[in-house]
Amino acid sequence: MKSLKRFMKITVAALIIMLSFSSASFAALQPGGPSTSGNTNINSTLSYQDVVKILQDIERTSKGKVEVSTLDQYGKSEQGRSIYVAKIGTGPQKIWIQAQIHGNEKLVTEAALQLLKTYANSGGKDVERVLEEATLYFIPMYNPDGAEMNIRHTKLANSGKLIDLNRDWTANGFEAVESKVVYAYWADVNPDFAIDLHHQGLKQIYGTNESTSFSLGVSLSPDGPTLSGTRYNDVTKQMMSYVYDELKDYGYTHIDRYQVGVNREAGTGYDIDIKGGVVSAMMLGLNYNNLNPEGHSHPAVFFETKGNTSDGSLGQKSNGYLTKQNYLALKSLVYGYVTGEVDNVNPDNWYNIPYYPLAGYFTDYNGIVPVGSDSGY
Ligand SMILES: [Zn+2]
Incomplete structure (x- = not known):
């Protein structure tokens, strides 16, 4: 025996x-398949079909409050999937929320759907207020092909080339059809404000041993080469400060500013200043194919949650709270924006959000631009 x-x-x-x-x-x-060293179980995250089903369920039980549609009139993904949008609210302020532009960044989709569900079903005063003042446009899975392949990119149908959809909104034109589709929709909607949801690798809060659970980002860095002196320099700082103050005391949450190339020994980090990112292009008022002839633009920010499913740094145990912090951050920022509370924040509170002393800017137009350099453009 x-x-x-x-x-x-x-x-x-x-x-x-x-x-x-x-x-x-x-x-x-x-090619470009899941990393072999990563072993994150993605069975607990939402597939494309799951997302479609959840959206339909939310719409059906929302008593007419939620309208789910596809962007098929503009086109489909490289592999022929429909990109879904959900719209809720009756107010004049238009808020755009997009998730999973990177297909291996999955919990953000869950967070966006949870927030949509709250707006659809809750009769809470804060929710009523938001829906009276604003109309929200949710794109819970911007990159369905990447999501199904569990990779960051989408893959061009004709050449197999991998495209990072968050570097594809450029004046030179878009490479992937997803970019054309979502851009055309954005140009039709003309939002007032956008939030973009991501995951990042492991990182620690400057000066501590705490692992960052959540980073607050602006893809054209405030005070950086592009945003300085524009009308979005202060408002983006106010937005991020507002979220920081709302969330910093929430359990297990360690929030900092989004930075790249952080070096703990040197105590330095870089802000990003990229123009081809979707939320950057929104702030720059990108006019592609003359779809945005007025050059409509608006402030836009992004959130980064810890871990992603292809480097194996996401554990099922922590998924619940990581999703929750994303949900809470989204919900509070939307509320703060809609009620005007964000406008009352001192922009200098931005510097209270932990960050590595700034060595420079990581750009997609001029390499690394050191702090204090005039060579931004
Ligand atoms: Zn991302």
């Missing part, structure tokens, strides 16, 4: 090893 048990144990162990190897080599065969 004992030896049989032992034999079973060994066999099961061997099977598990074989299975993990075979799935690893399978992944390795797919």
Whole structure:
């Protein structure tokens, strides 16, 4: 009996090893497929079909408050999937919320859907206020192909080239059809404000050993080469400060400013100043194909939640709270924007959000621009 048990144990162990190897080599065969070192279980995250089903359920039970549609009139994804949008609210302020432009950044979709559900079903005073003052446009899964492949990019149907959709809103024209589709919709909606949801790799809060759970970002850095002196320099600082104050005391949440290339020893980090990012292009009023001849623009910010599903840094245990902090940040920023509370924030509170002393700006138009340099453009 004992030896049989032992034999079973060994066999099961061997099977598990074989299975993990075979799935690893399978992944390795797919160009751009899931990282073989990552082993995050994505079964607990939402598939494209799940998202479509949830959207339909929310619409059906919302008593007419939520309108779900596809962007098929503008086109479909490279692999032919419809991009879904949900609209709720009756007010004049238009708020755009997009999630999962990077297909391996998954919990943000869940957070966006949870917030949509709250707006659809809750009779709370804060919710009523938001829906009276604003109309919200949710794109819970901007990149359905990347989501299904569990990769950051989308893949061009004709060449197989991988495209980062968040670097594709450029004046030179869009490479991926998803960009054309969502841009055309954006130019029709003309939002007043946008929030973009992401995941990032592991990082620590400057000067502490705390792992960052949430970073607040502006993709054209406030005070940086592009935004300085524009009307969005202060308002983006106010928005991020507002969220920081609302969330900093929420349990297990360690919030900082979004930065890249952080170096703990040197105590330095870089802000990003990229023009081809979707929310950057929104602030720059990108006019592509003459779809935005007035050069309509608006402030836009992004959130970064810890971990993603292809580097294996996302654990099922923490998924609940990571989703919750995203949900709460979104909900509070929308409320603060709609009620005008954001306008009352001192923009200098931006510097209270922990950040690594700034060494420069990481750009997509001029490499790394050191702080104090005039070579921004
Ligand atoms: Zn991302």
